[in-house]
Amino acid sequence: MLEADLLISGGTLVTSQGRRTAHVAVRQGRILTLDGAGLRAVHTVDATGLLLLPGGVDTHVHLMDPGSTDREDFPSGTRAAAASGVTTIIEHSHGRPVRTVRDLEDKAAYLHGRSNVDFALAAHAWPGDTGAVAPLWQAGAAFFKVFTCTTHGIPGHDAATLRAHLQATADAGAISLIHCEDESLTAAAESVLRAAGREDPGLLPEWRNRDAEVVAAAVAAMLIRRTGSRATVAHVSHPEVAAYLAAERARGAQVYAETCPQYLLLREDEVHAHGPFRKFTPPARARHDEDEAALWRLLRDGGLTHVSSDHAPSTPEQKTSGGIWDVHFGLPGLDSTMAVLLSAAAGGMLAYEDIARLYSEVPARIYGLWPRKGRIAPGADADIVLVDPAARWRLRKEDVLSKAAWSPYEGMGMTGRAVATYLRGELIAEHGKPVDRRTGRLIDRSVATAATGSSVQA
Template sequence: MERGDLLIQNAVVVSSKNCTPADILIREGKVLALLAPDSGAEADQVVDAQGKYVMPGCVDGHTHMMDPGFTEREDFTTGTMAAAVGGITTVVDHHRTTPAVYSVGPLLEKIDYLNQKSCVDFGLKGGISPDNVEELEAMWNEGITGFKTFTCNLHGVKAMHSAFLMRSMTEVARLGGTVLIHCEDDGICQYNEETLRAAGRTDYHSQYEWRSKLAEYVAVQTVISVAKATRCRTVIAHVSQPELLEQIRAAREEGYEIYAESCPHYFNLTVEDLEQLGPWAKFTPPMNTAEKQAQLWKLFDLGLVTTIGSDHCPYPKEQKEPGEKNIWDAPNGIPGVETSLRLMLDGAAKGKTTINRVVECMCENPAKVYGLYPRKGHLNPGADADLVIVDLQREKQVRNEDIVSKCGWSPFNGRVLKGVPEKVFVRGTLVAEDGRFVGKPGYGRFVRRIRSCLK
């Protein structure tokens, strides 16, 4: 019997298909073997999982850590510390930093910079703008996981109207790349804003009417059509409507690589929460009704959601507070990396889905779609030993005072969730334990894309 650096005993190893009792033998940061329980294997360090679930570390394909440039909101160290305590062992960060990553020079600078600060492993996205199509190939060749773009003017990013989409997605398809795209129709959002402001609306519900379901619906139709025409691998970001999940599935069944990302807040917040929490639950596209939320859970469990991303987009309290009097005065975005896994595990613990589906959408599929598989996303031999020991029966309250993210608050403050990530390992090293970060900044490393394909 080979000896390992670390042995996780008495685990129930979770994949998208099975929950299998096993011991996990780890050597030099990688899974060496999955062994029968009580195998007699030896290691320098032994952790007894006591029959709890052990799942792969989550791959979060949608985070805004805002470093460098906006570190009053988050920096990469605090953001990846928060990811670690939440069971996310690989984050994929967006291009919206200073300088923004629209060309290869800022990309390489950002990689070097973040390698000194990250607490978990990370991938990066490049940005697509109306005028940078010539820059995409050089960024792709440096191993990024894909590109991000928007169909609307948001966060200082220019809207990609249909001509720009055709041009850029044709190029990304030529490269074999992947686009993650925020879908809200800019014209409809502008019209809604003008109408609401003219009526003097400042109430919380006006957010729901401004970033309307029609705006999301129309933009998704356009993006599906362009993705089909260009054969570009496309992930529709933060899908909030069950009807859109059905349409994305239909496109996929026709043979197109068009996938749906959703976020835990769509499964756990409703319009009624927006009316109570106001700026603390202000994000876009906004949440849905309780009836639509129940449908989302059913479709998630049926496999219509490909990936779950946190869309971690924190703001300090002082930037959100003005929205309590006038909802327009608060920015769009909420923190998410600390609570994403817990929220989805809570759904599994309460019978809305299974832990296998959670692993599929938060570990396996994002690793495959963003080209990090087979290094990430599973616990078979050869994979990085990124893993989370989960007590699915334990309940724990979300409290603002426990939040590790620099913003120091959560829209789920006070909520009791069932399912706790108790120990989190990155490449065989313990980085978080029971909500406390115990790793070291700079341990995380940039992970180059291997390939991008969900087969």
């Protein structure tokens, strides 16, 4: 009789299509069958009463490694990922941008043996440098990060250079992740605020204002359609942006809409009390309960296509080491994104099936990681999270494994928690404690054989 390496027996398997009792057998890192109750196995896990979710696929992560490892590095950031239930990330760090094939190869070599989860690496788009697109895509870049405003030291694209970049990606078959804030509007706002001598945290939503995001996203979506390219608009912060993207999608644009927990749970006015600990961009937009409810509805109905953490940590000391204009943008999120989604499902804001779709299946499809990643099915990598849906706990800073050592959700009561995380059938975290064997691998995008792009259900 065929013997499995691992049998996870009796759990409730969750996919975007529904739930069923499963006996998941794993052999040589891949899922052998979902009906392996009669198989012998070297290791058997009784998952009765637990949910089996596909490992989280977090496609917007900054681990600052190499570059700014005092803020975060791969060992610490991927420990946080593993403990929370994330098994695959796509990473790009702005401190040392990837602009050439040599940059990508050097980074991949440097990261060998530094990750606890599987990972792909993104490249940076530079205005006017469209000749770099095809070689970087052929070399394995997961996507091209594009800014429409100068941020983190990366120059912004105007409409002309954005169109040229998108045409180059269409020609190469590549995909982009676009940070949408119109530079002319943010620059004009900054000029007024600085002239007024503003130094208070309340300047943030006025500087990185709603109009800037809406204008840039609307232009980007239109250009995505007109060039026939594929792209995601990053960290959609409010429903108006999602509406412009949906309108272009209805006209045939292959444009996806990513959001993050900070836009679902944090409020615009919190910046007054929390200052630099709410400095991220675009900033939180929600002003009342209905704003938040509208975003949750968009997640349920597909108007927002997927979720990522946009993990971009800084330590408390770094967040308070200068004025509000000068300290780093960004929040830690790998420790908490899965927990936020599980708690939302327990509270009825989402279904567990939505989590499988939003944080595993759709991002894996969009970025060419499907069918090896993002699903629990025969032939897929055995990236599996065992979840206790009834677990009640409160997020403490002591739970944060990121170098940030804090969370914007600290003190928040959660329901549902990852109790074990498997990467290719190997236990990489249990009860919030990572194993830290650093067995994560760089993903070869060619492992994906199913169609992506227009086949993605948005």
